[in-house]
Amino acid sequence: MSNDASPPGGRKALPLVALGALGVVFGDIGTSPLYAVQLCFQNDPSFAHDPASIIGVLSLILWSVILIVCIKYTGFILRADHEGEGGTLALLGLIRSKVPPLPFARPSALTLLVLLGSALLYGDGMVTPAISVLSAVEGLKLASPVFEPFIVPISVGILLALFVSQHLGTEKVGRFFGPIMLLWFAAIAVLGLAGAWQHPAVLAAFNPIAGLRLLVGHGWAGYAVLGAVILCVSGTEALFADLGHFGRHPIIVAWYVVVLPSLALSYLGQGAALLTDPAQAANPFFALVPHWALYPMVTLATVATVIASQALISGAFSLTQQAINMGFAPRYAVVHTSENTPGQIYLPVVNYVLMVGCLALVLGFRSSDALGSAYGLAVIGTMTITSMTFYVVTRCVWGWSRPRALALMAAFLLMDGGFLVANLAKLFSGAWVPLLIGGVVFAILLIWTTGRSRFREAMAKLSMPLPEFQQMAECWQQREHGGAVFLTENPDKVPMIGHHEWLRTHVTHENVLLLRVETTTRPHVPEAEQLTIEDLGGGIYRGVARFGFMHPPVMSRALAEGLPFDYARAVFFLPLVVVKPAPTWWRGIFRRLYLFLGRTGLSPIEYFDLPVSQVISVGIELKL
Template sequence: MDSSSIKKSSLAALALGAIGVVYGDIGTSPLYTMQVIFSESTGVPLNTVNIMGAISSIFWLLTFVVTFKYVLLILRAHNKGEGGVMALLSLALSTLRRPETASADHHLSSQTSPDRRAGVLLMLGVMGAALFYGDSVLTPAISVLSAVEGLQVAAPALAAQVLPISIAILIGLFSVQRLGTHTVGRFFGPIVIVWFTALASIGVWQIAQAPEVLQAIQPHYAWQFLQARGAGVFIAIGAILLAVTGAEALYADMGHFGRPAIQLAWLGLVFPCLTLNYLGQGALLLLHPEAVSNPFYLSFPQPLQIAAVILATLATIIASQAVISGAFSMTRQAIQLGFLPRMRIIHTSASESGQIYIPAVNWVLLLAVMIVCLAFQSSSALASAYGIAVTGTMLITTVLSFFIMRYRWQFARWLALLLTGVLAVVDSVLLGSASMKFMQGGWFPVALSVLLILLMTTWKKGRGVLLNTMTRHDPNLNHFIQSVAQSSVPRVSRTAVYMVSHFETVPQALLHNLKHNQVLHQRNLLVNVSFSDVPYMNALERATVKQLADGFWQVQLYYGFMQHADVPQALLALTLDGEALDPFTNSYFLSRDIIVPDVGGAMCHWRDQLFSVMSRNASSAVEYFNIPANSVIELGSRVQL
């Protein structure tokens, strides 16, 4: 097999994987979109003109938002192959640090300093991450509920069991996350291909009975439909946007499959199948308006409806899996960029570093999803809450992409403004439409996002205040090391590794060890772990070593924000004075800071207390840096903020 054949085979395999993971969310939108458009809450009358207009609006929204914005444009903005709002944030921030940025656009720079723009971008990134978490709560709830609600069509006697069955499925889904994405998702690709094939087949069958529905692809039907809504156009758009929920997953999961595979999967299978199914539902409603109660399931012949419920349930489980895995990845990126405290991260694959499981996030998500299901009861009610999180993330992605177009891709200023301006107008209209349902449930993702933004900004600022406090009060590192190295303090023939957050002051663990034990080790390593704003760092560039004095070394370890820090493994590659480090003679000294809130500090007292609680509940550095527990000495110190 030649190289071109191998590449094609590899691309096909990646496209299969992308179909299974990336498109589960948007692929299940046909379950509820048409039903919501013609529900009582939108006030859209069910007639031929509106059916054609709704189908046309869905088709052109999919074309513009998914095909043009994400598949053809935003997917080009990758950070060493990684996508998602945090990767885009890192990419945008890196453009502000480049020397040419200041002179590339004098007018913009003269109005807003790079530091201020960086602060604005950081806030946008935090908001995007917070909204993504809201999506991670709502997607499993609305997807599974909408699938199981098919029982009301196929077996009306089971209608009362929809909610208990949905919750049981969700509990099972979150319970198996510990097995890893590979185990859970092994059959995802083939199942989702069957799902999309079923969508297309049933769509073609319905279209054959009312072929006039194909005229809905003409854009003037969409324009007439939206124009006729008048003041209610935002409510109608708020329902239509459900067809593009899950579009952000195309970008967030780019690192797993690559841009070509995601583009091939969308253009070659997903987009055509979704179009055919929406056209098929329109054809059904043209002939049988009474099917509006559930046009998706009523598209299927009666004998196939139970099979359709089972297949839809499997597809929605897959859709839920995509955002759960995304929440794990987002959390790790947020931790390594300094927005969340350390958490226990379990790697579930020896070959794929991106496959991780975070127990704390998993169980908090499950609790939140169960509360949402019990509070909203049905997928139609949840649809009101769903749009704000999705469209908010889309708008933030558009804003961040301006900096990529202008400064990284070197687009002319007018072109970058034109592209992002058009995208931002569409996203703003979608967000405004979703916001019309604020009181009917849209408040939920907003409240959740505000809470998460508060937690993330408190942790980020608290860590900065803590670092400044320690820098002011602790002894200077270089002066201390020089004096201690020349002293007659006894030394033991082992290696002490002191994990430090910076190299400016003496680590508390070193001070306590010297004070209480009255000894030094033969070799003392001050190790700092830094996470870069790129996803991966080459192992050859992992460490830099600087000798400070006799027996003292400063070691800087570098990792990308998608990597897991393994300190013992990194130290094995070092040689000090021509000798390799023996892992069995290393002792790891860790400082645990006990935060004492104080009145009149840099943060409000209640934020000091919140930061203190978050600090106490942060995962130990032992697990986070993969340090062997039997080699750790942990020493505490009280720090007053």
């Protein structure tokens, strides 16, 4: 089990690190009060006229936050870090570090489960910016009805500006995120406290019996409220995914000192507004705002939702980079936007796919109320998958007994299952949208992972045992000056391109390096440990270049200082693969999709940052 490490700079830096966590980790869950309470009364507006139902909804919200965030995530899930990194793929890496997969094995059930959870996060990443920005801008309607026709255009403009500016990076802007979010949490806490002060009866929401009465006493209508209640914990996965940026201790401090009290007060204040005037159910958040403060609050809410959206977009970038480095996704371009912070990256393909998706959602649903029906299912789906993956961690990594691990997983799945069933009811009213998005992403990950496994297996069958290659090399009479580098999956075998007929008869170098590029289960590998080379004699070397799954394998930096021969005169041989026609129609479709995905990504030259003038491609025909 992970130990709590002090933040960088020691405990004196804890307040600053916790402040930074406010701006990155808690943007999504911190802006949930803008729409969560409002959507709880959407399906059955009569609940807003029943004080007991209002208290019941508030109780469900508060206890969902306590059980899911306080107990499940900060109490357990955040402890399952992988050398400080979090997220579903980091969980898989942690498990693989203890139980390595077999070479060329097809994706296991656990791998498919984690890929599905990761794919659902992309659906969440499209819906969250759309609903957050819409709900913030909709506050303008309360200031003046004249703004109503402009809500959608203003939201589109904000989102468009957000995505178009992603290539600039967040290094300069990021330092302001924490203070702005602190101001946001202070504002919603003060407004909520003012409302609850006028109606102390809302404190009854801390009694969990009130929530249970709503679930039991109102049949399906009461239970369906859970489909909206889940929105109050949207963004909880960010607590885990952003673990590596701040550490567990600062995140927990920020949560309990600032975020949790502010959210609780905001929800209680909105409940008090409904007890005072049920008509405020249309927008209970802005009902707490005095008329003179509407414009400043709408501005602050809009900035807060942009920050929340930025956190999710950056999370999608990091998740994609992890998937690429672990071999689950094609090699897309990764642009580092900061010289000081490796985690600040920009992926053009992911950015513009998210942009098109967000804009389509805003233009299609046109209001936060309508978009609320599409939100929630992907959120709870990811949480459920995290619970199941965490069970494997407790058994394989922490060594828990089966009864103990099963008991904890059963408790988690009981919570997750209740929300999952309630959100399934929204499937045909909009929840299919993030599921469709997640399904497409999952299909891409599955096709690429399976195709890559078949490709590596086919290449391995054409390889030559290393001793046989060494015997053959002893017969070479003349060699070219310099060195040849061949990438290999197995350091004990020479890839087919390494013993290709054309090479044997035309280009034989005095130095030959068989290099395996390995993405480790560690998030980071120090530069001094990235390259190891073994001299096998006769001018033949065997090496391994190791990179962490959080960073791309930049070969030029790793090889420039570590090669046993002149890097400037080295020649890199890469296979130019031609795939044979498939024997069946379904394999033909799979082959075409796999090849298409390969063309959308970077070539090995670009991905490994190899010098183009020193690369030679040799044709090989394969059957997948």
